[in-house]
Amino acid sequence: MLNKGLPAACLMLILFLFAMAHGVKGDVSFSVLEEMKRGYVIGNIGKDLGLNVKELSARKARIDAEGNRKGFCNINLGTGELTVAEIMDRESLCREKLSCVLKFELVLENPLELHKITLHIQDVNDNSPIFPKEVIKLEIRESAIKGARFRMSGARDPDTGQNAVQNYMLERNDHFVLAVSSNKDGRKNLELVLDKELDREQQQEITLILTAVDGGIPPRSGSVQIHVTILDANDNAPEFTQEVYRATLPENSPVGTLVLKVSATDSDEGINGEVTYEFSQVSTLAEQAFTLDSKTGEIKVNGPIDFEEESVYEIQVEGKDGFGLSSDTKVIIELTDVNDNIPEIFLKSLNSHIPENALPGTEIGIINVQDRDLESNGEVLCVIGSNVPFKLVPSIKKYYSLITTGELDREVKSDYNITITATDQGSPSLASSKTVYLIVADVNDNPPAFRQQSYSAHITENNKPGSSIFSVSATDPDWRQNGTVNYALYPGDVDGTPVSSLLSINGDTGAILAVRSFDYEKLKSFKVQVIARDNGSPPLSSNVTVSVSVADENDNAPQILYPAPEGKSLMTEMVPKAVQANSLVSKVIAVDGDSGQNSWLSYHILKATDAGLFTIGTHSGEIRTQRDISENDGMKQNLIVSVKDNGQPPLSATCTVYLLISDNLAEIPELKDMSQGTGSKLTTYLIIALVSVSIFFLTFVIIILAVKFCHRRKPRLLFDGAVAIPSAYLPPNYADVDGTGTLRSVRSAYNYDAYLTTGSRTSDFKFVRSYNDGTLPADLTLRKTSSQDPFGPCDETDSSQVK
Template identity: 40%
Template sequence: LGGRAVLWCVLVAAWEAAWGQLRYSVPEELPKGSFVGDVAKDLGLELPALRYLSILDRGRTHILDRGRTQYFSVHGKTGHLVTAERIDREQLCESVQQCVLRCEVIVEGEMKIYKIEVEIRDINDNAPGFREAEKELRMSEMTAPGSRFPLAEADDPDSGLNSLQSYELSGDEHFSLAVQAGPAGAQRPELVLAKALDREASAFHELVLRASDGGDPARTGTARIRVVVLDANDNAPVFSQAEYTVRVPEDVPVGSALVTVTATDADEGMNGHVKYSFQKVSLKASQIVQLDAETGVIILVRSLDFEEAALYELQVQAEDGGSLLDAVKVTITVTDVNDNAPEILVRSSLSEISEDAPSGTVVALLRVQDHDSGANGEVRCSIVGSPPPDGTKQPELVLEKSLDREKQSNHHLILTAVDGGDPVRSGTTRIQINVTDANDNPPVFTKEIYKVQLLENLPVGSLAFQVTATDGDEGTNAEITYSFSDIAKSARQLFALDSRTGDVKVTGPLDYEEEKYYETTVEGRDGGGLSARVKVHIEILDVNDNAPAL
């Protein structure tokens, strides 16, 4: 080159009238040495006239490098303007719609300065981006549909169609996207609640916000949005059963868990924390069972007694931390255990009975009871048998066989009642019955025939003999009166019978020579009118009471 040229380049934001003798337009991000324009040809200069190239700093606030970076150079042999560096439009012209670099070419021989403007065109080399790739939003499940929530905007440093153009939301039907227009054409995305939330159905909603530019092909950037649904106390506790029914034996140990009621609450935290209490309970039931407020376990605190109460009905309520509640009926049925022995009660009885009482005579009226139920309360008596099928008559103690006081004057009876339980239980009672006498025994003489021998010289008043009879009865029925029932007149004059003792005494002189033999009959009669007779043979024995006679 015969001369030297100088080129100054300046980054500007707008065209000025004093500039623009040459104007070129190139895309950003060209490699170093890329062709911009043919300066020599376009200015009509001879190649040797280009002396040197320099950068001119006009002091613009939008010049990032303050002119220290040389972005272009002139090819000495061709006179072409080429890139001296890779140019990033977004770095040079951030927030500027039109990006222009200004250069000056000085021709030394002509002492002229030629002004060159190079527009740096945007290419779609940047995708829209969000400051936060993930965002969490917290919403109450009671949030009204239609509510709006601003979302972070995406940033795309490109310009024109290459800049951010649209937003799109994907996720589920509960949310939609609205885009509001801001200053200078900015787009402000808003999340819109389209459908009522229900934490119990879904506690989280995962959404994707997509930002797209208008390049070809388009570039996109995404941000994940996680909506956390905060619980509201919109669910009452619900018991697992419509009614709780349990059957327990009456001998279940104190401290046992009889039944557990369970209620669930779909809410969370305190709204889902359930406590149990009695809503309705009788005084008796409150003394028998206790309810654990946290677990819902109903515990036995006092022994059950089927005979005292066979059924307990309770109302249990479950209340959450937000005062919503549910109630359920609990029925506890106590089943019988054979824990009671039968009892035999003597309602009325004869302390004594005549021995001539007929069979079937009622001796005692009994009452047999067993507080148990079913087979445990079915009682069989070992004396008279079971009650009639209708159960309306209590058992009776009756005389089965004839009595005989003379063989047994009293009876000690043990009555036993046995139930049908397993194991079997029994009860007993004692009855003493005295058998009273009936005149069922006639007197019985000790001998079948009394044979008596008397000396004829037996003095008057002497005991000749004694008849004796016994009577198996007692009292007046056994008091015997003796008498002669068949006696000759001659004998009646000689003998006298004591009616009480049966002693026979001589009342007249005996004389062998006049009467050697007497026969009589003695009757013994008891106080009841029964009698017996016995023969008495009296033989008079001779004594030497007479001298011989001449």
């Protein structure tokens, strides 16, 4: 601990009041004694600036030193007290300056705010006076008269003010007294005054002790020995040509550069007139920086000189002749600033992880730029690259705020290397750079995206439950859980059936599985919605439509609609005897519940009463005569017809077609017996049937004649008869088939006319009109084929339209 007297306490009180007066303007000033230990409380900066403790902590209060000085002070965020961080030595910091002031800045963030802090370092008497030489050597001629004065170099004390050298004391002796005076700049001049003449014959040398005492409490002192050699008379001291020598020197001058040359003359002759030079009072820094040639008086650069370290050097140079007479002069060397300091970039604050939804103008960092040079050499321009969504905004003094200038998107660019370049305005300019690495933090701002707008899936009917149908995939460019996608089926139903009972989906892979077996004939296609949802907070989702088509298998055998199966009704067709070859006499009509080639039907006669009389169209099922009917042909003709589909393996069905060759119902024995048993009611029906047949026959003959006339060829009787299918013969499961199988073409190709009943009341025969004479094409629609049209190209109308 250092003792502090009343004057020092008063001075601290005055400085404290001075600091309080300045605190009103936003700046504060404090005073502290040098050499105080770490943790010593200088003052409470929070109270002086009206800041509470919570605000200091929340705004990240800190102390920044100007330039490259060490951080000698800290702020206690818990109490707001300004404390000593490093022991401060006033002599090291300010050297011989009377006032030692350190400047700091209190930096507050959010918003950025600066307060200047001025810290006055008060001197403590911790240094004793030191004489420049261990022994002061004087050579005095014995001819020196009483009152002769001999100048000596005073002691140097690094302390200032009252703690500097205040008094000198000379050891009591018979010949000399000490004279102390002060010059214009306050420096003390020491002179050894001859009080009693010297007698070299009695005493050739005299040794004295000179003591320098400072004004500290307690005082410190330093002594030097004065060695006086008594010589013969030397009555002229050297005289310098100038009282003050001045020189200006660039700070980057190399070692050996000539600064200036001092010169002194002595009017004495011989050794008494030879002058030598030496530094009498010089600081340690100046002594390291310069050297003096003792013979020529040239002062040269001896070491590195830095304008930022010391800009002005004051040196006392003493000129002494050969017998001890001397004089001194002042040398002032001023250094000029050179742009030799590269700007320094300090990252004071940085938020290195920026959320991608940060708004433009968000502050993410504070940059401080410093250059120790002066004026334009120390003016710094700080910029960053133009291809990044950031910019530097000048804030306060040499502070910049790093802010965003546009929207960030992690999926486009996830990180940035921002190079900050600081360039001073010197000539030539100097620059430095610093790279800042920023990471764009992910925000759940992207919903999952399917690779297609819609999907089509196919599955063959009669599949096994659990079989895989299809797989959907969605991607999410977000990071981690924000980009993890789960899949689900949108709740709903298909024709009243819940989607969950038809399909299921793997939530992790998107694989769609069949829950049950499908039947093409019941369900041909349907659509479901698949939802893809990420695991963000809140989660985002998207959906896609998957169209599922059930493919047909050949699992339905052909079903014959006409003639009706035996046991329900016995269908009999009447064939006129006059029918010629290739005439249509009947038609087998069948449908297949399958689709595509599985429903392509072919017709074959397996067995016939007369194998050479009738033939059947392979694809149309039309039964035609192969030759003209003769008298020898039997009246009853039975044909067993097989209908086979085109599936693999093919499925088939058979039916029996009953034909009667007769021109008159009366010729049929069965009908005669029937008429006798049925009575008058059946007779009426038969009469109506005969009239209908007659009218039909006459109409048919007229059509034949018209055709013969149109083609100008020999008339030929053509009888086209086909079966009319009453709705009672249509099976229920084929009634609503839409666009598949063979049913639609069957219904659209035939009109129904009259029905006749035989005497057995179990068989029907009828006369109908055929709308198509062609075969069944590949598209499953019965169409008219020109090659089978017996009317030739002259007749442009369908035969079914002729009455």
